[in-house]
Amino acid sequence: MRQIPLPLAAGAGPARIVVGNANAAVVDAFARAAEWPFRTAVLFGPPRSGKSLLARWFADSGRGEMIDDAETLEETALFHRWNRAQESGTPLLIVANAAEDGAAGGGWQIRLPDLASRLGAALHLEIGTPDDAMLAELIAVHAEARGFTLGEDAAAYLVPRAERSHLGIERLVHAIDRLSLERKQAPTLAVWRDALEDLRGGSQPRLL
Numbered sequence: 001m002r003q004i005p006l007p008l009a010a011g012a013g014p015a016r017i018v019v020g021n022a023n024a025a026v027v028d029a030f031a032r033a034a035e036w037p038f039r040t041a042v043l044f045g046p047p048r049s050g051k052s053l054l055a056r057w058f059a060d061s062g063r064g065e066m067i068d069d070a071e072t073l074e075e076t077a078l079f080h081r082w083n084r085a086q087e088s089g090t091p092l093l094i095v096a097n098a099a100e101d102g103a104a105g106g107g108w109q110i111r112l113p114d115l116a117s118r119l120g121a122a123l124h125l126e127i128g129t130p131d132d133a134m135l136a137e138l139i140a141v142h143a144e145a146r147g148f149t150l151g152e153d154a155a156a157y158l159v160p161r162a163e164r165s166h167l168g169i170e171r172l173v174h175a176i177d178r179l180s181l182e183r184k185q186a187p188t189l190a191v192w193r194d195a196l197e198d199l200r201g202g203s204q205p206r207l208l
Contacts, residue, residue: 004019
């Protein structure tokens with residue numbers, strides 16, 4: 001398991017990107033950006049899976065340029081951005097959402113033929129489902145970002161019972177933090193259990 005430190009202000013979110021089974025191939029591909037077809041890659045991933053953080057780290061580290069939420073942009077403008085990157089020889093990382101059912105692109109249907117052909121020929125990268133080890137690391141990192149600790153005992157209890165997704169873990173840690181603050185008590189087993197029950201009952205915290 002690896003982690004990538006992020007230069008974020010305190011309270012701005014997780015200070016590290018957890019690199020595990022779900023995204024290790026993506027991080028490794030970033031090191032070979034000059035070898036991408038047309039120096040272009042399209043990164044897909046479900047909500048809150050860290051794809052925007054990874055893309056920002058890619059750009060900030062000088063590896064190339066990034067475009068986030070590509071499926072929301074006007075296609076002609078996106079095509080012009082691709083052309084400019086080609087002219088400058090700069091690797092370009094394009095980020096798009098994946099659908100809840102895991103379908104790449106979240107139903108992103110590109111209507112501009114020239115753009116569709118260019119992105120179809122690009123390297124396609126995808127963030128997958130975290131395994132147990134990565135889920136445990138995500139729990140610890142999200143708790144740290146909220147100013148408290150969830151150690152190995154918490155992970156051993158929560159991982160087998162939690163939703164197996166980045167978003168599910170973020171919601172779970174949010175729920176644990178909320179209950180702990182409401183009860184003015186440390187996040188112990190009773191809080192972990194009730195947070196899981198709250199999420200199963202549909203009381204999911206809204207994440208900004």
